[in-house]
Amino acid sequence: MEEAVMLAGKAIGAGLAMIGALGGGVGIGLAVGGAVQAMARNPDFSSTIQTNMILGVAFAEAVAIYALVVSLIILFVL
Amino acid sequence: MTFNWSGKRRWVALLLLIAGFVVMLTVPPVIPVIQLPGEVWPNGWMTNTLAASIIVWILLILLAFYTRGAMPKGSNEVPRGGFYNLFEMAFEGLYGFVRNITGERYLRYIFSFFMTIFLIVLLSNWIELIPGVDSVGFLHARAQSDPATGAVEVEEGFELNTVLPGVYALDPDCPWLSPEETAVMTVEARIAREQQNCATGTTRVIEGPEALVAGAEHELEPAADSESAEAGVEAAATEAAVAHEGAVTGDTEGAVEEGGRIDEAVEPDPEAAETGEPQEERLEAVHAPTGDPRVPWHIIPFLRAPSTDLNMTAALALIAVVMTQVLGFRALGIGYLTKFFNFRTLLTSPLGGIDVAVGLLELIGEFARILSFAFRLLGNIFAGSILLFVMSFLIPFLPWPFFILEFFVGIIQALVFALLTAIFMNLATASHHAEDEHGHAEEIPVEASAVGEMTPAHP
Structure with missing residues (x-):
């Protein structure tokens, strides 16, 4: 019984932790959307824009990855 | 290197695909x-x-x-x-x-x-x-020792299927049952498990392969008694894992004599496992030979x-x-x-x-x-x-x-x-x-x- 409650708590906690991925998703969407618009307007600078886009996406993704790591730690380490 | 591969790679791919299906079906x-x-x-x-x-x-x-x-090397050489x-x-x-x-x-x-x-x-x-990678590895008896009491607590795992001699696969149909669980199992559940070819915990004991019987007389290593219980248990668990590793045959002979002990006389008796000398009894469970229904197995992958x-x-x-x-x-x-x-x-x-x-x-x-x-x-x-x-x-x-x-x-x-x-x-x-x-x-x-x-x- 105790273990079952603990497992349920872990599952709920891991699920709640992944709410943090929401922000990362929105951020990546905005970044890539803006970058694609910029590239469509000015294709000559695609490579520069792409570099900056990958950088921004990596930063935005990092937050979501923190949420993922917290969730993985809750599930498999705790 | 002069073999002409053009047009033949697709057959290799098809063969690999079929092999994948076969492996999937035989080893779920x-x-x-x-x-x-x-x-x-x-x-x-x-x-x-x-x-x-x-x-x-x-x-x-x-x-x-x-x-x-x-x-x-030079500017004239055409690159490979x-x-x-x-x-x-x-x-x-x-x-x-x-x-x-x-x-x-x-x-x-x-x-x-x-x-x-x-x-x-x-x-x-x-x-x-x-x-x-991540799926082929050492077989390991899944056990965890309690640092406070030294008692070995076996966790979840699976029984084994023999795919080839010396090569084993976990059986997804047969999750491991603890002696406590088998003691309270209903007749229907027992029959269902019997039909899946799974051990029911009380009716039969699968004996180890020939190689393991050679080490049967060998007594349990005294390490478990003399040293702190936790260390002994951990050593025992690793020894058992080495002993039952199928793919690495070179290690097997040496390790079997230490770790592979068969206790033929002992039927898996839930009461004994629970009350009488719990530490000793469970240590033997960890040492049990390959295919023993009392031991839950899992895999430590070679590579990750x-x-x-x-x-x-x-x-x-x-x-x-x-x-x-x-x-x-x-x-x-x-x-x-x-x-x-x-x-x-x-x-x-x-x-x-x-x-x-x-x-x-x-x-x-x-x-x-x-x-x-x-x-x-x-x-x-x-x-x-x-x-x-x-x-x-x-x-x-x-x-x-x-x-x-x-x-x-x-x-x-x-x-x-x-x-x-x-x-x-x-x-x-x-x-x-x-x-x-x-x-x-x-x-x-x-x-x-x-x-x-x-x-x-x-x-």
């Missing part, structure tokens, strides 16, 4: 025990992520020798085709890519780190795509992608961040420290206090970069490898789209890690004297350079 996948730290091999110190990273190093060294040998051309193309592309970011001055320093990190991370990520181990990613992140500081000191001298401890404008400017705070935030940011580097790579690749084997478990025949996904995730994460290193190194070389004139423009130097490049085209 079992969802593995997921563990964040690298699993330790039965030899006690080697983790499977370390083993995989040794393979990565060997591959990189071979790559270095190969490209060195294949490089055209094939893989060398591919590598040269990628190398030149990345070289131009980094030059766009950093400029010429510290290009060699930055690019050497960029390319090294890129190749290491790329191979570390792609290792998870090889079939058998090195990027799924925090040790590897944190080490790379530390190297990247520390060498960034080294380059900063090399480029700016001791003045590099004013980036973090910026007291110059404290008395002259009304906003000097903000500059101090910004400098301290930069210092914190440097440490945050270590964490962010390490966890970004770990999280992506660990989640990817979990995705791969969970998908193989859920959709038996169609995990391949996820392999393609992970192929690209591997490239992108390697590129992101290396690119961020290059960008941070470029940041560290940026002079701060410009800061007084242009405010904080060079905090994002890539953007600044992008603006600089864009202005000519601007109307």
